[in-house]
Amino acid sequence: MANSTLPPGTAPIKPQFLLSLEPRAIPDDDAAEGSTSYTNTRSDAAIGGEDIEEGGRKLSGAQRKKYAKEDRKKQRGANKGRRFQKVRDDLELCFKVASGRQCEFGSECRFTHDVPAYLAAKPKDIRFPSSKDLSDSPPFVRLPDVEMSESVDAIRSSLDLTTTCALFEYTGECKHGLKCRFLGSHVVTKEDGELELVVDEDKKARVAASETEVNFIDAESLRKIRTKKYPHPISDAYLKEIQNNANEEKKADEPSPVADIAAESESPAVITSAPGPHQGDAAERVQNDTPDVPLRFVEKKRLQWTGKTYLAPLTTVGNLPFRRLCVDYGADITCGEMGLAMSFLQGSKEEWSLVRRHPSESIFGMQIAGSKPQLLVPAAETIGRECAGNLDFVDINCGCPIDLVYKTGSGSALLDAAGKLGKIIVGMNKALGDIPVTVKLRTGVKDGKNTAHKLMPRLAPEWGASAITLHGRTRQQRYTKLADWDYMKTCVEAVRAREAEEDLPPVPIFGGGDCFSSEDYWYKMDQYGVDGVMIGRGALIKPWIFTEIKERREWDISSRERLELVRKYAEYGLNHFGSDTAGVNTTRRYLCEALSFQYRYVPIGLLEQLPSRINDRAPAFRVAMSWTLLASADSRDWVKISEMFLGPAPESWAFTPKHKSNAFGSEESQG
Known part of the structure; x- marks a missing residue:
């Protein structure tokens, strides 16, 4: 029988796990639904193809301002004006040079062609965990202690030869080349000391159809579309x-x-x-x-x-x-x-x-x-x-x-x-x-x-x-x-x-x-x-x-199974967004977006009655140590989870969740 002391519409948490009878603040999905990447990057005209209309007539500037003001009021549960800028390397290497090709712009290229200087300034490789590295107890992701390259050469001192690159593992080739943050998994040192990118031709041929994304539009078609010639x-x-x-x-x-x-x-x-x-x-x-x-x-x-x-x-x-x-x-x-x-x-x-x-x-x-x-x-x-x-x-x-x-x-x-x-x-x-x-x-x-x-x-x-x-x-x-x-x-x-x-x-x-x-x-x-x-x-x-x-x-999913889900998401994100610095932190952003929903899940073992219902508001509850981060409503904890799989977040990077109630720490979620 459900806990009769809880108000209607409250998730039936067992008494021994309750910290308070008051429901936790629940995110306002309606308000956040109006605060998306679309509203930040697209104008009203882009969405409708013309000025806003009402009753078949175009609205004046004053009327549009009135609508905008009403929209802002209705977004009370959202963090408005979210911006996510790409985080790039301090010294940016030319993409073609990074992948071992010639750049047609030569010295006029706006990116550096100085590979040794780039590698010397590049952050250390990220260690990407495998399924066997996950644990139900802190620190949850246990990576074996492995030293970086023993070479004193600054160019190679950041390499981790034991890491894995999602792109290379899936396709046999990493298109980001030397810019990859998991470079140690697909590079070798030649006799002259220079680094050479590795390509697994057998895997590349074998998985081409099963791992290559489709529906790319070519540059010529885009040009025709933009010039109204399509x-x-x-x-x-x-x-x-x-x-x-x-x-x-x-x-x-x-x-x-x-x-x-x-x-x-x-x-x-x-x-x-x-x-x-x-x-x-x-x-x-x-x-x-x-x-x-x-x-x-x-x-x-x-x-x-x-x-x-x-x-x-x-x-x-x-x-x-x-x-x-x-x-x-x-x-x-x-x-x-x-x-x-x-x-x-x-x-x-x-x-x-x-x-x-x-x-x-x-x-x-x-x-x-x-x-x-x-x-x-x-x-x-x-x-x-x-x-x-x-x-x-x-x-x-x-x-x-x-x-x-x-x-x-x-x-x-x-x-x-x-x-x-x-x-x-x-x-x-x-x-x-x-x-x-x-x-x-x-x-x-x-x-x-x-x-x-x-x-x-x-x-x-x-x-x-x-x-x-x-x-x-x-x-x-x-x-x-x-x-x-x-x-x-x-x-x-x-x-x-x-x-x-x-x-x-x-x-x-x-x-x-x-x-x-x-x-x-x-x-x-x-x-x-x-x-x-x-x-x-x-x-x-x-x-x-x-x-x-x-x-x-x-x-009754375990915390380790939940971590495996996060690991797979990070892996798929790197494969899609890229394994360079920009791709890693784009993956981090969307992983945190996903965690802003997944933390709401209440483990089955805490409930008196099944199945759970999506609109039930969970009161403050105590969770086992293995669930602490996964059940946290604090967006800083989602960033911590991302760091287990994607390395430390850059100082210049910050995550602002859609839902205003998640933008700060919540003591209720800890325990």
Whole structure:
């Protein structure tokens, strides 16, 4: 029986572990959700593609300032204005020289070519631990005592010949060469005393396909995108067609197609409905003028997702290393972080990095946000062409609640713009060829005014969506309110009823919200008619939830197993971000971001009742010595954990967490 002395909504900690009956300060996920890397680096115009609009009119400067002030008030639980600058070597070596190549700039290169001077100033190698170096007791990571190179030569005195480089271990070659902070693992000393980089050609050839990330965009394509010279033949034809239709309707004094896409679909001369299974002939008729006839909906790849586990697209934390980690623990479907259509069309390197995929991700998609077809359709065409063969689906974000996104007409604002959303889905389907288009949405915009049951039955039959994900909250709702799974069941039944009525094949429907245990996952699968449950915050707090789901059990994970999870994340981070100084500290930053969620996990042995629930607030509790750092709410302790795997943090480096409540030490978490 749960501890009756604890107030409702409190995690049922056993009395012997309690330090206080008062719940610990819980991070405000709603506030922090609005304080992301996007809001720091992207303008309002970049997100919406234009000035903020309200009611179809552009806002004045004073009105935009008013919105900005409101946004700041609403970010009370977030650390606003976070900045993470790259930490580089004091003396920077030319990248080409570091990898043993000639630099075409010679003496005019802005980086040094003086290898001895660079190596003399370079910090000592970092010791990266293996699984066998981990322990349940302090100091938790036990590295054997090994002296650095015995040579008195300052050039080689920093080398650690026993360390391991994640890139070299995985691929047989380290692209960072002499700049690698684990250099001792892939360098030898020649007879003349110079250092020579080692390449394992056998491993390089053997693992090329299994370890090489894909979906890189080349410099020439980026140049064309930035100079507006990248071709969009399908998008241009589609956008011209809907513009012509709008003009014709305006002349005839008929309702705007944006206002009612359903009325337009009754006319064979207008492109407004998706080329569904029953619309193949019409789809072919309207494509006579296009350079390439897009695939009909029946030719799209079918998504066989029933029963598969799905890691939600997660801003900031849902990067490639984290997705790889979740795949290791059983995630079947992964989706990249939300990207902005306008930023893709501007050729942003940061945005295009969001489509990177690791070969271990068996079903991978990317998510895109935008406010209108003129942005989303050409962006989809560009992405489809550049990522051909390496993208399983493209997801349209119709659920992002952030004010900065919503006020530009993107994210959850599309829930109240069915006509516009229909045009977006139809156009993206044409532009993407055989790549399916999926939609992620919320139950509605305002509390008490759910609208998803009206919108969802139209997504597949009329517009061609290949899968639907429904988050069980409105935009206005906070995370502290439970997701409405009963309403989600109503939405699923509405979709299935229309599919049965029109004899259409069922599309996968995933629900989302509050899933935090294997028991809860399978209960939702059995009771609410969904084909799967998308996992978001549950995976952030305990990435091993996918193992629990697959094995239908609650995993009483040990502290050593938790440390192994951290070690793997650091390894994947180095492989993705790089093993040079900048890559090491970028990995450190994102590792600390991950730990800012994982510390919330309460060990099973401390609970009186299982399974645990995601919205329960844990009171101050006493943990075993092996869990002290892992359960700490102090961001300085997360940095300490990172130092076990990535070496000492530079003096110039600091980590500011998203959640304001984690920005300082908490005595309650110690013990």
